[in-house]
Amino acid sequence: xxxxxxxxxxxxxxxxxxxxxxxxxxxxxxxxxxxxxxxxxxxxxxxxxxxxxxxxxxxxxxxxxxxxxxxxxxxxxxxxxxxxxxxxxxxxxxxxxxxxxxxxxxxxxxxxxxxxxxxxxxxxxxxxxxxxxxxxxxxxxxxxxxxxxxxxxxxxxxxxxxxxxxxxxxxxxxxxxxxxxxxxxxxxxxxxxxxxxxxxxxxxxxxxxxxxxxxxxxxxxxxxxxxxxxxxxxxxxxxxxxxxxxxxxxxxxxxxxxxxxxxxxxxxxxxxxxxxxxxxxxxxxxxxxxxxxxxxxxxxxxxxxxxxxxxxxxxxxxxxxxxxxxxxxxxxxxxxxxxxxxxxxxxxxxxxxxxxxxxxxxxxxxxxxxxxx
Numbered sequence: 001x002x003x004x005x006x007x008x009x010x011x012x013x014x015x016x017x018x019x020x021x022x023x024x025x026x027x028x029x030x031x032x033x034x035x036x037x038x039x040x041x042x043x044x045x046x047x048x049x050x051x052x053x054x055x056x057x058x059x060x061x062x063x064x065x066x067x068x069x070x071x072x073x074x075x076x077x078x079x080x081x082x083x084x085x086x087x088x089x090x091x092x093x094x095x096x097x098x099x100x101x102x103x104x105x106x107x108x109x110x111x112x113x114x115x116x117x118x119x120x121x122x123x124x125x126x127x128x129x130x131x132x133x134x135x136x137x138x139x140x141x142x143x144x145x146x147x148x149x150x151x152x153x154x155x156x157x158x159x160x161x162x163x164x165x166x167x168x169x170x171x172x173x174x175x176x177x178x179x180x181x182x183x184x185x186x187x188x189x190x191x192x193x194x195x196x197x198x199x200x201x202x203x204x205x206x207x208x209x210x211x212x213x214x215x216x217x218x219x220x221x222x223x224x225x226x227x228x229x230x231x232x233x234x235x236x237x238x239x240x241x242x243x244x245x246x247x248x249x250x251x252x253x254x255x256x257x258x259x260x261x262x263x264x265x266x267x268x269x270x271x272x273x274x275x276x277x278x279x280x281x282x283x284x285x286x287x288x289x290x291x292x293x294x295x296x297x298x299x300x301x302x303x304x305x306x307x308x309x310x311x312x313x314x315x316x317x318x319x320x321x322x323x324x325x326x327x328x329x330x331x332x333x334x335x336x337x338x339x340x341x342x343x344x345x346x347x348x349x350x351x352x353x354x355x356x357x358x359x360x361x362x363x364x365x366x367x368x369x370x371x372x373x
Contacts, residue, residue, distance in 0.1 A: 014373060017060055019315060019326075020363035023356050024053050024065065026326035033072035036353065042076045042085040044150055045334075047095030049353040052360035054098065059364060073098050073111070081113025088137035090125070090147040093118050096154045100161050119158050122151070122170065128196045132177040141197040144337065145190055148178050149220035149227075156231045168231060172238050175228060178221075179245060182209060187269055188252030189213040190221055193337045202337050210337045213268045216354065219285025222249060223361070226292040243298045250293055253286050254306045262313030266332060267343050275344040280317055280330045281355035284362040287311050291365035304369055311366045314359065315373070331355030 013019050027049065031037070036046045050069050057065040077083040085092040096118040103111040126134045128141055133151065135144040152171040159167035181194040192214040195203035202210045225246040232239050256268050263283040265271045287310040293299040294307065319327040331352040335343065 013315075016311065016363040016366040016370060016373070017056070019318070020052075020056050020360045021060065021062075022326040023328065023360050023363070024056060027351065027353075027356060028064070028068055029325060030351075033068050034075040036072065040075075042083055042092065042095055044091045044094035045353045046072060047097060048357035049360075050095070050357075051097045052357040052364070054101065055364055056360055059367070069098055070102060073102060077110055077114050079110065081110035081117070083114055083117075085118075086136075087121060087124075090133060090135055090151040092150075093121060093154045094150045097157060100157055103161075115158060115162075118154060119164075119167075122155065122167075128177075130177060131173065132181070132196075133174060135193070142193055142195050142200065142337075143178055143181060144193040145178065145182060145217040145221045148175055149224045152224055153227050156227060160231065171228060175224070175242070184209075184213070187213065188248050189256075189268060190218050190249075192217045200337070202339060202342075211339055212270075212343055214335065214337075214343055215264055215266055215268050215279050215282025216285065216332060216335070216358075218249075218253075218268060219282045219289065219358065222246075222253075222285060222289030225249065226289065226296060226298075229296055229298065246289075246293055246298050250290050250299055250303060253290065254303065257286075257306060257310065258313075261316075262309035262311075263317070264310075266346070267340060270340065273340070273344075275341075277344065277348070278317075278330060279332050279348075280314060280328060281332060281352070281358045283310060283314055284355065284358035287314065288358065288362040288365050291362070291369055294369065295365065307366065308370055311362060311370060312373075314362065318359075327351060328355050328359055 013022060034040050038045060050072055053065050054069055096115055099111045099115040126137060128143065132143045133147060134140060135142050135147045152174060155167045155171050159165055182191045184191060191209040192212060193210040195208045198205050198208050225242065229242055256264060256271065258264065258271060258278065261278055263278045264286055265276045266279040267276050270276050287307050290303055291307040294301060294303055317329060319329060321327055327350050329350050330348050331354060332346050333349050333352060335346050
């Protein structure tokens with residue numbers, strides 16, 4: 001008999017929540033909370049994964065999950081609520097989502113103190129001439145799709161938790177500006193970024209838009225659409241417009257879903273172009289976007305087959321190592337803005353936190369739509 005130590009694809013799990021737990025448990029076994037890659041700092045890489053774990057804990061329970069999340073936060077935040085993060089970029093805010101529950105469940109004031117430090121970043125951020133947040137100080141006059149999720153979801157949670165309704169209105173305005181500057185009328189997709197100055201090599205000299213539709217950035221936007229709609233009061237004036245925008249995005253996405261695999265490509269609108277490849281993190285985020293929009297009543301159940309096909313395609317891609325630990329392959333590493341070659345040449349990796357967090361979120365959403373596999 002020939003044996004091999006190479007990872008192999010198996011499907012021993014019976015529900016989407018089983019898959020979500022397998023993903024979280026494998027990374028917990030591989031890394032101490034303080035060692036979560038890429039460098040163990042306070043950042044959205046860790047925040048995306050740990051927020052997905054927190055939401056899984058809400059569905060399934062699990063003291064180990066709570067301890068793991070708290071250990072990461074406590075590693076980064078000292079006894080006075082001080083911590084080190086990059087005060088010049090929206091990406092540094094997202095991990096603040098972990099603070100609200102800890103503040104609520106403990107008498108430890110440093111979680112509220114740390115959340116306040118992140119909240120106070122917003123008035124200090126540089127802006128475009130019409131008020132859009134720069135993605136980072138190092139990227140002047142640029143708005144990136146990713147930024148709406150990285151800062152916006154934290155802001156809405158802070159608004160609700162600590163009664164600052166102006167933060168919700170701030171997020172609505174940022175979304176409106178992002179949609180204005182990045183949405184493509186022809187495809188219904190969203191360009192990765194917009195440069196008001198038109199100075200970047202990738203910026204269209206007339207529109208300032210970047211040239212391509214990068215999957216994961218659009219996926220962050222899909223999450224944020226759903227989040228905003230959950231935070232909006234039922235009769236808010238923006239609700240109909242945003243529900244329509246989410247629906248339009250979902251309609252566009254299903255038009256680019258790969259017929260064979262049910263997944264999506266790294267550059268979403270160019271599936272047949274040389275070098276383009278199936279990318280798992282954006283596929284997970286698109287499944288999440290569609291599934292949650294169905295749950296929220298923004299899409300009807302005719303869209304369920306697209307979500308189901310995408311999710312089944314994802315789990316067929318997943319692997320397990322010889323120790324039975326979950327492996328998520330074909331995840332694009334962190335990526336800046338560029339042309340087509342830039343995106344298709346980005347390295348692929350396994351169990352990157354961008355992807356595992358996205359997969360866990362998709363699994364949570366699919367549990368109610370597809371309770372048995």
